[in-house]
Amino acid sequence: MNQLKENLTDELRKNGADLIRFGSATRFCDPNVQRLMPEVKTVIAIAFRQLRGSRRGIEEGSTFYQYTTTAVETLEEVIMPLALLRGCELLEKAGYEALPQRRNLLVMREQNETNPEVDYAEIYRGMEAEHQLDFEQCAVDAGLGERGLSGSILTDEFGPCIRWVFILTDAPFKEDPMIKPHLCDRCGACVRACPGHALSKDGTLNRWQCAVYYIGGNRSKNPFMPPDAFADDPERLSIISGETKLTPERAKEVLNEIHFYPPMKHAYQGSICGRACDTACYIHLEEKGVLTRKFATPFRKRLEWRLTIED
Ligand code: SF4
Numbered sequence: 001m002n003q004l005k006e007n008l009t010d011e012l013r014k015n016g017a018d019l020i021r022f023g024s025a026t027r028f029c030d031p032n033v034q035r036l037m038p039e040v041k042t043v044i045a046i047a048f049r050q051l052r053g054s055r056r057g058i059e060e061g062s063t064f065y066q067y068t069t070t071a072v073e074t075l076e077e078v079i080m081p082l083a084l085l086r087g088c089e090l091l092e093k094a095g096y097e098a099l100p101q102r103r104n105l106l107v108m109r110e111q112n113e114t115n116p117e118v119d120y121a122e123i124y125r126g127m128e129a130e131h132q133l134d135f136e137q138c139a140v141d142a143g144l145g146e147r148g149l150s151g152s153i154l155t156d157e158f159g160p161c162i163r164w165v166f167i168l169t170d171a172p173f174k175e176d177p178m179i180k181p182h183l184c185d186r187c188g189a190c191v192r193a194c195p196g197h198a199l200s201k202d203g204t205l206n207r208w209q210c211a212v213y214y215i216g217g218n219r220s221k222n223p224f225m226p227p228d229a230f231a232d233d234p235e236r237l238s239i240i241s242g243e244t245k246l247t248p249e250r251a252k253e254v255l256n257e258i259h260f261y262p263p264m265k266h267a268y269q270g271s272i273c274g275r276a277c278d279t280a281c282y283i284h285l286e287e288k289g290v291l292t293r294k295f296a297t298p299f300r301k302r303l304e305w306r307l308t309i310e311d
């Protein structure tokens, strides 16, 4: 089995994977692991870095498209599926079953929730029968990283800047250790960085609020918002300053008025915040010197830009 683990790791790395962790299925809390594949013995988590350069444009206020195209869409639609299929093929050639698992961004178990990365109107809600894995919990159980205050999975190498997939297999691999949480120090930088105050101090995420500010609801962080945006809305100022508190129904009304930036080819919402919560976390972890992947210069090179609300 050691040779197969080595071969699989090599194959996944050749196809762009950065972090690969093997966990015995018995240590996973998510009941969907067994539901999806009753004979599962190992869950393999495979993570891919989001290039640091994908965040450079939003950091500088110079180009915004690149975060969503290269750090979300291309990973999710090109790189990750290919690596997933190659890894599963290798396991099948060795005589084992391999069930590929990538996030279905359009499916939610909850009835009144949303996913900021896609159009809220496209989401299928209440899909219990879909049995999608809890990606964050399974990442922790696989030993990929720890859950930070923001809910993001933090890794020693890339901080929160990763995306990931899983392979469920009946191959009984030797497992990797789980991670003892050591990165998140509850600094609150993720909470403070959100342009829409979607994260509360205890890390609770209002996903509808996030959906609005992920795509640029805050004028001070969105150079594409025209001066007459929300002109007829009595709450205009509190919306474009990120101070409003949105119910799901109100968030839908606001989202219907945001057309400042085109969506991506696969219908991903074009992110204007560029996951500012994760960027702030990355900057914090880099400043603390705890990330193992080093760069010649720090990510944050100058004061953060901000427009005035009426710029
Ligand atoms: S920014 Fe600070 S509090 Fe937030 S997840 Fe990162 S380390 Fe934890």
Ligand code: SF4
Residues within 6 Å of the ligand: 116, 193, 194, 195, 196, 197, 198, 199, 209, 210, 211, 213, 214, 273, 274, 275, 276, 277, 278
């Ligand atoms: S920074 Fe962006 S992604 Fe993070 S919680 Fe706020 S709106 Fe959502």
